[in-house]
Amino acid sequence: MRMTKARRDILKIFNENDKPLNAEQLSKILEEDYDLSTIYRNLNFFEEQAILRSIVFSDKIKYYFTSKGHYHFVYCTKCKKFQKINKCFEEEFKKHINKKLDFEVKSHTLYFEGLCHDCKNRRDYDEAND
Ligand SMILES: [Zn+2]
Ligand SMILES: [Zn+2]
Incomplete structure (x- = not known):
């Protein structure tokens, strides 16, 4: 390269x-x-x-x-901010996937998207004042 x-x-x-x-x-x-x-x-x-x-x-x-890397994130679609999640569900998920699909998990990445604390509060405030 x-x-x-x-x-x-x-x-x-x-x-x-x-x-x-x-x-x-x-x-x-x-x-x-x-x-x-x-x-x-x-x-x-x-x-x-x-x-x-x-x-x-x-x-x-x-x-x-x-x-x-090994990533777990929440992403706010409003202010475009990522926040890390420190909890890992790997063992639990692995067992489930292995049992259901007989699939061997090698790695994973986990994301959730939505509204962060500040954007959620701002939206609630805007709605209340419409
Ligand atoms: Zn936000
Ligand atoms: Zn993990």
Whole structure:
């Protein structure tokens, strides 16, 4: 794999950041001023190489994260904030999947999307004041 400066810079950020990032967030964190098309091209490249994985939520924004991590997140579709969940259901789920499907689980990623504490409160407030 040819490592350009842009690729090195991008990977560094993903390795230091434990939350998924979209291309725009990444461009703001990058010290160098790469244009978005360079960023997208390199994100696609890393995805093809299975170094990064991506996920698209119902708001159609694509997020990337390193494929070596173990991720549990909630994602707020309003303010676009990720929060980590520290509880792992792996053993329980594994047993269930193994029993039902006779499938050997190797890894998992878990996401929930919805509204965070602040956005939920703001919505309730807005509804009450309509
Ligand atoms: Zn929110
Ligand atoms: Zn887990």
